[in-house]
Amino acid sequence: MKGRRRNRNVSSRTGIFDPEDVKRVKHSTVGVWDLYEEKPQVLGFQFPGSSRLEHYLEMSRSLPYVWRMMKDISRVKNCWFLLTLYIAVELGSAVLPAASLWYSGQLLHIVQTAVDTRTVDTNLLMRISFGRIGCAIVIRLLSFAKSAISYPLIARLKQHYSVHLFHARARLDLPTFEDHAVQRQLEAASASSRGGIAWDTFSMVSSAVMSAVQIITQLSVLMAILREQLDGPLLAAIGLSHSVFEWLFSTKFLSLDSQVWAATTRNQDYIKMQGMKRLVSNPKHRKEFVACNLEEFCTKQFKEFTDRVGDKAGDFMEVLREQRFRDKFSVVSLMKEPWRALPQIVFTLRAVQYPSSIPVSLASLNLIQQTTDSFGFTVFRFISQFGSIADQLATVRKLYDIVTIPNRIQDGTVPFPEDTQKVKAGILIEFRNVSFRYPGTDAYAIRNVSFKLSSGQLCVIVGSNGSGKSTILKLIVRLYDVDEGEILIDGLDIRTLKLADLRRTVSVLFQDYTHFPLSIRDNIALGDPSDSVSDEHVRLAAKLGGAEEFIEKLPEGFDAYLERPVNDYYSGLPEGTRKLFGRPVDFGAVRFAGGISGQNDVELSGGQMQRLAVARSFMRSIVSEDSAVGLLLFDEPSASLDPTAEHDLFARLRELRGNKTMVFSSHRFGNLTRHADLILYMNDSTIVEAGTHDVLLKRQGEYARIWNLQAQAFLP
Template identity: 55%
Template sequence: MRRAHTGRSKRSKISSRKGTFNPEDTTRVKHTRLGVWDLYEENAPELEYVPGSSKLEALLQLKNNLPYVWRMLLDIGSLKSCWILLIAYCSINIAWSFVPAVSLWYTGQLLNVVQTAVESRTVDKALLARMTLGALGCKLVERLLQYIGSQVARPLGSRVNKHFGTRLFEARARLDVVTFDDPAVQRQLDSVASTNGQGVAWGTISMFTSLIAMSLKIITQVSVLAEVLKNQRDGLFLAFLCMLPTLSDYMDLLSPGSFPGRGVWAATTKNEAFITMAGLASFINDGAHRKELVAGNMAEYIITSYKQAVKEAGDYAADFWESVRDFWNQSGTPARFFRDCLSLLPQIIFALRAVQYPQDIPVSLASLTLITDTSKRFAWALRELFHKTGSISEQLATVRKLYEVGHIPNKVPDGDVPFPENEQQVKAGITLEFRHVYFRYPGATDFALQDVSFKVPQGQLCVIVGSNGSGKSTILKLAIRLYDVTDGQILVDGKDIRTLRLKDLRQAISVLFQDYTHFPLSIRDNIGLGDPPNATDDDKIRLAARLGGAEEFVDRLPEKFDTYLRRPVQDYYSSLPEGTKTLFGRPVDYNSVRNAGRMGTTSSSSLSGGQMQRLAVSRTFMRSVVSEDSQVGLLLFDEPSASLDPTAEHDLFKRLRLLRGSKTMIFSSHRFGNLTRDADIILYMNDSQIVESGRHDELLKLQGEYARIWTLQAQAFLP
């Protein structure tokens, strides 16, 4: 029975082949119906119909990738003791590859002892003992080499994975927002993350070492088997017949009609009932929908709908890979029938020889057992060799990508002008000016900002107000150069920000985004990373938490500042007594059932939205206020009080107002309150444009949109 699929990773593979794949092009694409699935396979070029020739193109590409493999080996050699470990690892694997052939030779000698005993009725006991001990010794050596190899592979693999894992970490960390969000870059990064659960570099070493060892193993075993059986009646012929089905399977795998996943292909389902089944199953399994499911009394309707979908989908509604397996299991071909017949030939030949030469039955039986056992091992080794050689080109291409990701150019180019010229002047604030700025997000068709112009002088407070989606947050993102303007100019202290060194510009600006995030680290680290040079200073971290309004509730937590907002490593455990509420000091989550019947703690804190926002504000204070040598002159706040209650909001703005005059501050908000009355300049935005600007009292006198919204919000608090 043919294996329908050798690895699930193939389903998401991105081909490096040029051009396009169009399932509707019937001249180049073959369509196959697999249950509820439609499989579309690109017709193979004529050359690929020659067995093995599909590998030719891949082998021709190795030349471009080999220099990267040599570079990888040099990098590995630069690690502590890695050359010694690498040589030892390769030597052990090569030595291991010869052991089966030696064992086969000893087994062959035992066969000669049997033949001699049959012919002369005498047994050379000394030879029998030596051969038996030799065969047992081979098994012991093989097991010993495997153990030593694993002991060498562990530190070697760990060092290699850590080294190249650090390279990949650096490659990801240096990318700006626009570049990192590019789907092509994400695919490039994902392609080098791991290969079959291993790091790319260590996976390449393991693959090539195994490839060499497997090749030697096949060659030596075939050679020894031929030598052992050359004097046996029909021995070589029986060996050939035993291995013929394996060779037939190998050739069949190379044939153009074989699937899975060779060449370019795609699969989809248009069966609405099956799609509904999958959607309803996802709905039920996702805990995020549970509240609406229960509150909306949906269970009965969902169950009825699912049963109806199951009925309509029919008997052939199954997962894609299950459908593929069913397809190949049911597709009986003459070639398979022929292979089944071939597998019986050795037994038939043996039976005929046994009738003709009954005195040779013991020897023939021992020969047949030896041949059958060797052929099984040969089949396994051949399949492994085929599998590994089939991925050589892909593996080497991945090594090349591993080095290329470290040089992915950022799409926001760095400037070369140092900033600021006067560090003391920055501490008193930065002047920010927008001149006729237009901006459109990557991939968007509409402008997020249109002809936006304003100026916030040094040390002043600016509040940007308007509805959601009006462009408030975009102004803050452009000020710190997360994106570059489509047209127009942004200046800080009179200098175009595109000419300034990005590191210097971002060091002088502190920003709290509306969609702020918290790192999967402790509360201490979440606050401390607001100012990396002082990230381990507990006194400054505590002061920042106090200014941000977080110190009080953090001190009430069991682990205080050591509390993890989201523990990056989960605990794993089996079913526990229901009375077990905590484990390792953390709550047990019985709803999170893991694989193999195991469950794991979510290890997340249960802080409210307001508390999480206070931590984000504390991180901002850590950088802009607490640090004595802070070079921050511009503070940007995007909806800083969105999750705060009125009291917490009042306290936050009170602390921020104390900074007025020593920092330039820009707030964006959709709520009008005390902050707008204290602002030096208010920008009212609507539909990506600034429609009104001025002080609070000036805008009220205009009786425009600002005054209208102010009145609407004020009426909500009037009796």
């Protein structure tokens, strides 16, 4: 069960958040949840509003990144022109409300003159009326213009920064990418929204600036109007104070009080209740659920859990929102409604005192109330925006910080190889007392491993699962660095070689291979990531890997997707529809609002998937004419193949490898070991025996014992 949810805005501060630290952490109960909030502290002490001040102090650290973002945006095609146009529209939208307010004040002045003199300047009334109507029309037109400009602007900025985010992920090495802290950092910098981080930042800052412009212009016009109206300042002050009441009452319960918080539930009934929901909802549990006849028991259990939890159950954010928006009794809430009626009471008292001015007073009251409500909303929106800007600028900093995350595998400086033709004849590999532990573990994956494999030789590493076979292959391509000892490639320390050069000379197929969410053609072609790959090369690699025959039988052939990255959407199809867009219709797919999302993935057997992986490894090592590969690494390449396919694969590998050095890892002692120049038998992370097949059989050690056990399985 996902008992905890992390705040989307991850704090950039260092240190540790300890829920048990009562001096720094406040605990409260929200339904079945325990909420822990860090008490705001700035400069070593706490005071009201210090958490918000801390946000503002963070802004100074983020401003250089904002400047960098603006320079990046300037390089996007036509972006500066669109941004300038957008700002001009925003500026017009900010000034026009004040102009509308001025025209409203002039209309009020005309009414005042009419009451005093019983005459109306018709020409002036028409000009003011048309001016007021014109402002309303222009405001609407500017709204359309703003929408029209923002659409291409958002699209270009998102496209530009999608490349930035792609590069930030692509550049990370394996141990760095696997770090949970790095994953959280990437997640924070990739927060999804309609416009992306760049647009959100620009629109938020521009909106705040325009709100300030709107406040200044409206305030100047409002003050001019109020000076001419009886009790205008008093009514405006009462109206604004009511807006303050509303703001204080709403913001008190809108959000968590601190930047850092965590929530968990220890209510076992609620936890089991959620587990039961997943049990009955997830298709992968349905087979056992039905076969074990769990319906009656689970329904009874679920009802008991819900009865015990009662009305405290609910998702954390849902319960928190309900609790903080709930109308609670307070002096502020008690005075809110009477204060709303206060302007009308003042107006009535003045109307009784000055009955002849009732028409003007009524118009003044209406104008002042509308204006103060609008003005108060603008002011509080600006306050809210200014507070959010600090968070948004911190997100910009995260966006650029991810491209400077240091990789743990340091690149070497020595080019490799010096002679490309020589490397095609194989690569020499030597391990000297190598020990290695995977990050975050204490157990050794391999311990004190030493061996030497000459250029062009075939090495087979055998042993049980978990003995360290795959780890040796990962270390040869420097997915990880050794903890102890050293690895030599053609006599050079592997850590001194340029990583790109080293990996260009190696073709590797791992046991835990994956297939990319691309077409079958692209899956194979990426074995040789270059622009010169042709369809003929792909077909040849598929043929050598034993995959061409079943690929040709697929409805879309080499264009079929194993995992289609973009789904089809459809709804209201007749029941007889079985194909759409050339793909099968999946009516069992997950429904969305208004239709069904179709997955349309191609399902292959384990053996077929492995043949595709083998074809991809052949793509660069054997098929490519410009191949500089001198070392072939295969990690359990026949694990999912039947005996016939395994025999054919090994026969092709021996035939096609030429003079290249080849290293296999396997837990099966098959025909391949007979042809090996070196066999390494591993157990418990160390090399127990080393030698050729004949030599190891004569020793009558562990290798010979396992060989004989496997051989007996095929004897009558």
